[in-house]
Amino acid sequence: MNQKAQYIFSVLTLMASAFGESSGENSDGVVPLDSPEIFKTQPFPDWLHAFTGLNAWPDENPPYIPLEFIDFENIVSDPRREFGTCPPDRSTCSFDCYKCISYDDAYTCPKLSQTFDDGPSPSTPKLLKALTHNTTFFTVGLNVVKYPEVYQQIQQKGHLLGLHTWSHKFLPSLSNEEIIAQFQWSIWAMNATGSHLPKWYRPPYGGIDNRVRSIARQFGMQAVLWDYDSFDWKLESVPPQRTESEIYSDVQKWRHKTWSPAGLILEHDGMPKTVNAGIEISKIIGPDQLTVAQCVGGIDYIRTF
């Protein structure tokens, strides 16, 4: 397992263990004890039962449900590739390998702005309490249905919610049907919990090519990448691969890069140390930040109900 995969594994394991607890403060006090509903799973909605015939949210391998608006003829045929491998052909426009950006990708911002992936998690409420500006959260569907109260807190505070797939898979390794399932189930989770259809998605690990984009576009969705990687998840590896002060000194460099600080920063709200770093970074940058939709002058959601 590589380091990032190991971090994701610990996020999911932490969530599985937190899920089983009725209460209990961790050393960081990040789980609000006044809200035991934090561990209530989002109910499976009637409209989704009517559409799928299913009765429960799927596991990390969600079933593909055919959708009438998806045209397989319009899916680009870039070859499948495993995590950590690169396509020899640069025309596939991979961001993870070649930092390639397509015409409709959002990847930067006129103001230096934070973004948070992998939540909602038991660590997220602490971040929400500390932030004094609106930011962007790219959520994992499995976590949305596991922590619906946290998701709704993010929404109520005025933050923008985007999609980070159903179960954090490396999308270029999946079949077309599996990629569709990763999108459709996380859209349904967000709609069941927040009554909206997301416009913006961030591909896990930045794993994207023109095949993934051609599927997402059929949902009306656009990819969001980043200028700067905080590598905050390395704080959680054992032993840590990165220190807080290394991260903060990078942020200072990004701030002073031009007379007007600009760009999107990749961070995570899945674990206590990444959340603590996010709070410190928000103090360094200050509240003059934008959501991804504001960065590009776009809409927040395709539709709200």
Ligand SMILES: *[C@@H]1O[C@H](CO)[C@@H](O)[C@H](O)[C@H]1NC(C)=O
């Ligand atoms: C955050 O967004 C909400 C909803 O759009 C808005 O009411 C609020 O003023 C914003 N907060 C800040 C700090 O900009």
Ligand SMILES: *[C@@H]1O[C@H](CO)[C@@H](O)[C@H](O)[C@H]1NC(C)=O
């Ligand atoms: C979204 O949720 C509403 C109910 O709030 C439902 O009527 C609608 O079919 C859902 N749409 C999708 C695409 O999930």
